[in-house]
Amino acid sequence: MDDLGRRLLDLLGEPACRELLERPEPERAALIGRLYASERGQALAEVLADVEGDPDDLTRLRLIAALREVLG
Helix, strand or coil: HHHHHHHHHHHCHHHHHHHHHHHHHHHHHHHHHHHCCCHHHHHHHHHHHHCCCCCEEEEHHHHHHHHHHCCC
16 A cells, blocks of 8 residues: 555655645645546546546545555
């Protein structure tokens, strides 16, 4: 899980990772929409949409744990 957090940190940077942790669900959806509108952000938007679409929310909880681990 530590590897996931580090990869996201490298890809997104610390401010964006902290933003993902702190935003409520409607704001995360808007963020994903903005990423998808950007050619460079489409792949990431698709991954984040899959994370948000997990019916048990387990994927998101693992993502949160991984980010918290590397952000301290």
